[in-house]
Amino acid sequence: MGSLTNGNTNLQTSPRNDEISVIMVPFPAQGHLNQMLQLSCHISSYGIPVHYAGSAVFNRQARLRVNALNPTDVDKINFQDLSSPSFASPPPVPDPSKKFPGHLQPAWDAAMSMAEPLGDFMRSLALKYRRVVIIHDPLIASLVKDVATIPNAESYAFVCISAYCQVKFLLEMMGRTCPIPRLRELPPIATTISDDLFYFIGLQDEGMSLRSGDIINTCRSIEGPFLEILESKEVAGDLKSWAIGPLIPATAKSESRHEIFKWLDKQAARSVIFATFGTTTTLTKQEVEVIAEGLERSGQKFIWVVREADKANVFEGEARRVELPAGFEERIGERGVVVRGWAPQPEILAHPSTGGFMSHCGWNSCNESMKMGVPIAAWPMHSDQPTNAVLVTEVLRVGLPVRKWGAETGEVVTVEMVEDAVRRLIASDEGGEVRKRAEELAAVLRGATEEGGASRLEMDSFIAHITRRDD
Incomplete structure (x- = not known):
C-alpha cells in the first residue's frame, strides 16, 4: 500500500481490471467513513473504478474530513449519492454513565432506507461490468441484500475494528466461550453500546449471510493469533478473509499546513x-x-x-x-x-x-x-x-x-x-x-504495508481474487 499512486503494476494491467467495478457501502459514522475511504483509495490504486455509495450528507462528510490521504487519490473515487430520508440530529448529551453516542441512531435508522436505491445502482453497474464487487460495513450489511439477485455481483464485509475485538464480539454473538482468558474478563460488548444499536446489529444478519469473505483493517504480524481464531472452521466456515491493514498511510499528507x-x-x-x-x-x-x-x-x-x-x-x-x-x-x-x-x-x-x-x-x-x-x-x-x-x-x-x-x-x-x-x-x-x-x-x-510486506501481499491477493476469471 505505501504509495497509492504506484499500486501493483502486474495487477493493474493483467487481468483487465476495467472489467470489474467496486461499490463501497460505509456505515454513517466518522470512524467507519474514514476507513472505508482509505480502502477505496487503495483499491482504486490497482486501476479499478471505485464507487463510494451513501447519503449525500455522509459522502460530503467523508470528503470534508479526508485525513492523511493524497487528495489526488480521493479525486479518483466516484461518490454516489443515494436517496435517503431526512433524520433528526439532536445534540449529544454528556452522560457519564453511558458514553455511547445514542444521539446518532436516527441517522443509522434512516440509512436502512437506502437498500432500494443501492440495489438499483448495483444492477446498473452489473449491466456494464463483468463483475460488480460490493464491500460493505458489517453494521450496514442489510443494504446489500440485492446482491443475491444479481448473478455477476458478490459482496464482502470490511471489518473496521481490531481482530482482538472482533473475536470477542463474534464469539459472544455466537454464544461460544472465548479461548482468550483476558477477553472473557472484560464486560460483554452489549454493555458498551446502546440497546438500540444492539438491536440494529441484529437486523444485519441476512446481509452478512450473503457475503463471500471478510477484509480486516489489521495486520497479521501483530494480530496473527486472533486472526487464526476468526479464520477457524468453527467461526468462519468456508469464508475467505484478508488482513490488509493498517490502511492509514505511513506518511501523512495534507493540502495545507495547520497553524x-x-x-x-x-x-x-x-x-x-x-x-x-x-x-x-x-x-x-x-x-x-x-x-x-x-x-x-x-x-x-x-x-x-x-x-x-x-x-x-x-x-x-x-x-x-x-x-x-x-x-x-x-x-x-x-x-x-x-x-x-x-x-x-x-x-x-x-x-x-x-x-x-x-x-x-x-x-x-x-x-x-x-x-x-x-x-x-x-x-x-x-x-x-x-x-x-x-x-x-x-x-x-x-x-x-x-x-x-x-x-x-x-x-x-x-x-x-x-x-x-x-x-x-x-x-x-x-x-x-x-x-x-x-x-x-x-x-x-510500515514493513507490512510496503511492497512485499504481509498486508500488501494480502491486498494483492484480494485484488487477484475479485478480478479472477471463473471460466
Missing part, C-alpha cells in the same frame, strides 16, 4: 502529548476540568483538542462550545495549545515532537498511533474502545492505561490519574520503554 505545526516545530523531540477523544465522545463538565487540571499539573507540553461530539448531521447548526476552567489557557501559556474544531490527527501524530497520545482508543486512532510509533495513554469510552485499550496496553504493550477496563468499569478518572498517565508516558523510564516498543511496532507495520 498548530508552527508551535509543534518549536518543541523538543517526543516532548508533547496529544490529547483528543474522537468524534463520538462527549465530555462532561467534570471530565473537562479533570483533564485540564491533570495536564496543567503534569508540567508536560500538550495539544488538547476540545470539541463537542459530532451530531448525526455535522452540517446542521452550531456545535456547543466546551467551556474550560477559568484562567486555564492563561496559566498554561506557551506550554500547551488548545485546538477547537477539526485537527489533522495523523499529521500531528507523525510530527517528531509528538511523544504520546491520550486517546479513547477507537481503532482509527490506534492504527494511526501505532503506525506513527507514538505510545498511547488509553482512556476508552464505549463500543470497541475498551477492548482495543486492553490490546494496546496489555497485549502489544505500546501504551499505558489512564483508566483500566474490567470489573471496575464505573471507576471515575481523577486529576491524579490523568497527571500520572501523562508524566509516566512522556517523562519516565517506563514511558521510554513503552515508546521504544511503539517505535519497533511501527517499523513492523
Whole structure:
C-alpha cells in the first residue's frame, strides 16, 4: 500500500481490471467513513473504478474530513449519492454513565432506507461490468441484500475494528466461550453500546449471510493469533478473509499546513502529548476540568483538542462550545495549545515532537498511533474502545492505561490519574520503554504495508481474487 499512486503494476494491467467495478457501502459514522475511504483509495490504486455509495450528507462528510490521504487519490473515487430520508440530529448529551453516542441512531435508522436505491445502482453497474464487487460495513450489511439477485455481483464485509475485538464480539454473538482468558474478563460488548444499536446489529444478519469473505483493517504480524481464531472452521466456515491493514498511510499528507505545526516545530523531540477523544465522545463538565487540571499539573507540553461530539448531521447548526476552567489557557501559556474544531490527527501524530497520545482508543486512532510509533495513554469510552485499550496496553504493550477496563468499569478518572498517565508516558523510564516498543511496532507495520510486506501481499491477493476469471 505505501504509495497509492504506484499500486501493483502486474495487477493493474493483467487481468483487465476495467472489467470489474467496486461499490463501497460505509456505515454513517466518522470512524467507519474514514476507513472505508482509505480502502477505496487503495483499491482504486490497482486501476479499478471505485464507487463510494451513501447519503449525500455522509459522502460530503467523508470528503470534508479526508485525513492523511493524497487528495489526488480521493479525486479518483466516484461518490454516489443515494436517496435517503431526512433524520433528526439532536445534540449529544454528556452522560457519564453511558458514553455511547445514542444521539446518532436516527441517522443509522434512516440509512436502512437506502437498500432500494443501492440495489438499483448495483444492477446498473452489473449491466456494464463483468463483475460488480460490493464491500460493505458489517453494521450496514442489510443494504446489500440485492446482491443475491444479481448473478455477476458478490459482496464482502470490511471489518473496521481490531481482530482482538472482533473475536470477542463474534464469539459472544455466537454464544461460544472465548479461548482468550483476558477477553472473557472484560464486560460483554452489549454493555458498551446502546440497546438500540444492539438491536440494529441484529437486523444485519441476512446481509452478512450473503457475503463471500471478510477484509480486516489489521495486520497479521501483530494480530496473527486472533486472526487464526476468526479464520477457524468453527467461526468462519468456508469464508475467505484478508488482513490488509493498517490502511492509514505511513506518511501523512495534507493540502495545507495547520497553524498548530508552527508551535509543534518549536518543541523538543517526543516532548508533547496529544490529547483528543474522537468524534463520538462527549465530555462532561467534570471530565473537562479533570483533564485540564491533570495536564496543567503534569508540567508536560500538550495539544488538547476540545470539541463537542459530532451530531448525526455535522452540517446542521452550531456545535456547543466546551467551556474550560477559568484562567486555564492563561496559566498554561506557551506550554500547551488548545485546538477547537477539526485537527489533522495523523499529521500531528507523525510530527517528531509528538511523544504520546491520550486517546479513547477507537481503532482509527490506534492504527494511526501505532503506525506513527507514538505510545498511547488509553482512556476508552464505549463500543470497541475498551477492548482495543486492553490490546494496546496489555497485549502489544505500546501504551499505558489512564483508566483500566474490567470489573471496575464505573471507576471515575481523577486529576491524579490523568497527571500520572501523562508524566509516566512522556517523562519516565517506563514511558521510554513503552515508546521504544511503539517505535519497533511501527517499523513492523510500515514493513507490512510496503511492497512485499504481509498486508500488501494480502491486498494483492484480494485484488487477484475479485478480478479472477471463473471460466
